[in-house]
Amino acid sequence: MQEYFLLFMGAMFVNNIVLAQYLGNCPFIGTSKESGVAVGMGGAVVFVAVMAAAITWLVQRYILLPFGLDYLQTLAFILVIASLVQFVEMFLKKMIPALYKSLGIFLPLITTNCAVMGIALICQREEMDLLTTVLFAFASGMGFMIALILLAGIREKLAVRRLPMAMRGTPIGLVLAGLMSLAFFAFKGMI
Amino acid sequence: MNRLWKEFSKGLWKELPPFKLVLGLCPVLAVTNTANNGLGMGMAVIAVLTLSNFVVSLLRKLIPPKVRIACFIAISATLVVAVELLMQAFSYPLYQQLGIFVPLIVVNCIILGRSEAFAYKNPPLLAVADGLGMGIGFTLSLTFLGSLREVLGAGTLFGVAVMGDWFVPLKIMVQAPGAFICLGVLLALMTYAENVQRKRKGLAAVQGATHDCGSCGGCANVAKSQ
Amino acid sequence: MKEEIKMIVVLSLICGLSGISLAALKQVTAPAIEEQVLTYVQAPAINSVLSDHDNNPIKDRKSFDVDGRTVMVFPAIHDGKLTGVAFETSGKGYGGKIGVMVGFSLADGVLSGIGITTMKETPGLGSRVADLSYTSQFSGHAADSVKLKKDGGDIQAVAGATISSGGTVSAIQNAIGIFNALKNSFGKGWS
């Protein structure tokens, strides 16, 4: 139990997917201008990351490894993830329209989100089992969401503050992300 | 010829991917801890980008529009795997350094973006020029950022010590925070330079480059209108 | 329907073609990749555990079958005479698998040294099993009873990292088992 808890905290804070692993930076900078959008995007990433990690784990374990095709991992994973995203979109639309309304519009943005693919790849490289994979994906997704919401909160405040013209927009977003990343360094050694 | 040059050169400055369009941030941040890594990543991207542009452009008449994104992904993923294999075979240490960012080239929005925005609509030669230009621009940017961070963070350039003994490396520069801050400050400097020029021309100053990847452009508006 | 069939066919064909071309590429590059992996991943460990040789252990490697598993054995040859062998085994550490390259001296049947190849132990704690102060305990150790002190042996575990130490030791014990099983076959391999 403790092991899983540590894994969870580790993935969420110590090895935060955006701030320490450099994954998913495009949407991190792109969708962190408004906190409402950040929550939606974060939620969608958590959702898809867990599904994708689980399914790619199955693909790797039962299709690629038995045939010795693990070098095709990248190709197989991206196909699976792209199809999955599209499938989820259709599924939500039909079955859970309420959820689709709040997350659906972000789904197409996720296909090219390297956080999702990155999480799936990390799980394979670390040779995790299925339960760990799901837990790790969930925690990493949450880490993404937390970082995104924090940054969006800061950027919303900052939109009305004095800034050199050239710093406004993405540059300050990146510097802020850097400072947040520095802050997240404090979690190193916690576990 | 003129057209070719135009498509090629736009990636070098006007639409310089990481700085002007602020695209493909993950590799830009992750693998630029040394100049060497930046260069290597850039080469891999050049290869994938140029070839995927070429292939997409060749097949553009065959690919049904409905599944075009899936096809683009499949094509670029294939090329990425090929690059992965070749890198393992000929430059294993680089492969180790770049880690999962090699397979992640496949989700680099530049690749998909160019396929969608350019290659799917233009003949192969132009598409190659576009991909090559963008790729070279990307590589140069990555190498530059990598050199900067390597010099500041380790006092070396391409592994060769360039700063004197007096220099105390800012270790943070080769880690994640340094990556973010370095890129942020660079973007700001570029905008500042542009603003100085604009001022000379009598134009109003503009704010820093905006992140505007094709697929994210509308989401702020979308969310607002809900 | 027709539309869908076309869609399915195009997508599957592209995937199939990708698979075929990649497999071909894989076959072409396979030897080079193996060479590279050995050169960059195993070579440092091999060279550190094999004391006295004038050959290239990687080039002269040979595979042996033990209990249905294949073990890649790297020989140390001096003046045309096989003086030692090295191969990799693994044990379970705190953070996952710990890979250990174990070298044996054929002349006196002792361990000529060990080197950690892969591990994901906690930095500063478990990771200290890779430190020379720990690994050097094994150099020249008799290849029969490698045990931690707490189990009645003479190996001093890394303070605070008993699991990691236990992992390496079990890997070494494993290697000793293999060594003993193959001891007699080595001579035939390189003579």
Next chain:
Amino acid sequence: MIITSGLTLFSIGLGAATILSVAGRLLYVKEDPRITRIEEALPGANCGGCGFPGCSGAAAAIVANKASASVCIVADAETNGVVAAIMGQEVVEREPELAMCDCTGGQRATDTFYYEGAFDCRAAHQLYGGSKSCPSGCLGFGTCVRACSFNAIHMGPDGLPVIDYDECKGCGSCVDVCPRGVIGVVGMTARLLHLNQTTDCLAPCQQKCPAQIDIPKYISQIKMGDLDGAVATIRERNPLLVICSRVCPRPCETQCRRQHVDEPVGINMLKRFVADRELRSGVRLPIPCAKDTGKKIAVIGGGPAGLSCAYFLRRLGHHPTIFDAMPELGGQTRYGIPEYRLPKADLDWEIQGILDLGISVKVNTKFGVDFTLETLKEEGFDATFLGIGAWQASGMYAEGEDLDGVMGGIEFLTAHALGQKPAIGDHVIVVGGGNTAIDAARTCIRLGAEVTLMYRRTRTEMPADMEEIVGAEEEGVQFEFLAAPARVIGDENGRATHLEYYEMELGEPDNSGRRRPVKKEGSEKRMAASLIIPAIGQKPDLSCLYEEGDEESCPLETTRWQTILANEDTFETAIPGIFTAGDVYTGPDLVVSAIGDGRKAARSIHYYITQGEIPIPDATQRDMIPHTLFKEINNVERKDRAVLSHLCHGDERNCTFNEVEGPLSEAEARAEADRCLRCGLVCYDETIDQQEYREKKNI
């Protein structure tokens, strides 16, 4: 191995595609196939300008009939056509909407802001609230520029946003971010329906104008040479510009800030200039109307109020029918204003232009006789507008006023206008001091009689326009001030021969601020007269509303001045769906008031028949905004006001009904327009005159 990997990937691809297609069928949301097709047709900018979440949302809304095929603000006509074809609709032209910046700058352009740190309009607005002197002016940080996804706004040289109308899609992003409401996205309908708000940038003249014409805008259009644009600007508030530019007493000019420097800008002359230009050009400028709604509205009374109401209803897409008791439309402007002030030909031209928009007319149809409110309802009219004016002359309250040879001012003018040639004899006494009295007097002069105008106060108290009084004096009208009629003396045939009157003196000021005339007892005098025209006042004739002789049967509430009572904002009477405006509501008033109220009634009718409820925003401007009424104007060079030319001179005037005043020339008009200070709420444009002033000093 090659085969294996080929097959494996083939099957992964096959599997993925198959699962997706099967899923696409199984999870098929009962969605119209048109949605996908429309989405493909749409440009995919996902800008949100249509008000739906992205293009797919818009496509769904189009299919669900919640949006029209032309909802996309980015799409061109061709795309709209494709979408409409998918929907099986005809393309309905979407009313174009564009961003409009109504802030004209003025002082704030020189006043660059030193808001510590905040470089965003919203931030400055929130942090420093009203510290900027103008409560609604542009802050100039260009937040709108950054908000625009179409690069349609840039900061102009004076620090104000400039909108590029070729690029503007009317998406409203700029409106959302502007904290001062400087930019608005409005289409024609919204502009026509807009009431002055205290939050708008309202120059004093615009606040005062009863028709709420955007005076600064049309003046600046004249200055820039966009004369057609100026006409369109006026027509957004006042369809009767030819009429108004001749007869309006110009309340706006009393508020013109220029008067604190020299003289007010000749606002009405400028209106006359552009109106006449169109009138004489022989080509009518097109007047756009919104798409047909199919609603029918009865407009009773074809005077200024009725014409204005019908015009605005038509432009909003409805179908008004005007009912008028007289043989021709125009009401008091036709029958009360004499030819020399307003040529009938010009009046006809203007009214015809309005009717040509598609308004039906039934003349010689008397309300209360030929039709009633009930029959209108039976005929299927969705709403009724009652603009029957004030046609009943008030009596003199003098004995003998029912004798022959006594004829109410409005009756006289009407009879004259109808060509009935009322017998006037050689000496006419006109009683009263208003414009009607002067009109009657000057008409009689032109008919060859001697005229005495009798007024119970002095010349300074006369409510008539000063130039009318001067004109009357020049034409030889005799004035008898401080004289009030006592009784009419008739001969044995019951025909008036003399008017007996008191001399008066001015006493204490009354409620209206004018000194109340007091009768001097025993001062009776007599004056011979062949015709006595009391033009003391008018009131509405409401007998058409009730059954003969029974005032109690009137279905509408009325006041003691015989006017109809209605909501002062919505102009809706006690009966829902019946609206009123003009003299029948206000009592005798200005043409421009009737026009303005006619528009407001049309606005109410529009909301009544389309939504059922009539919104009246809280910020609706009713009175002058006090802080806009300052008098200190600096740095403005004095310039003379233009003078209208006289078309006929001296004796000629007394004997013809030709128009007296002529329009300005274009050069004069431009010079006059240049006198405008481009006032906002508080700012006025210092820059223009200052610059010239400096240049002149240098010379």
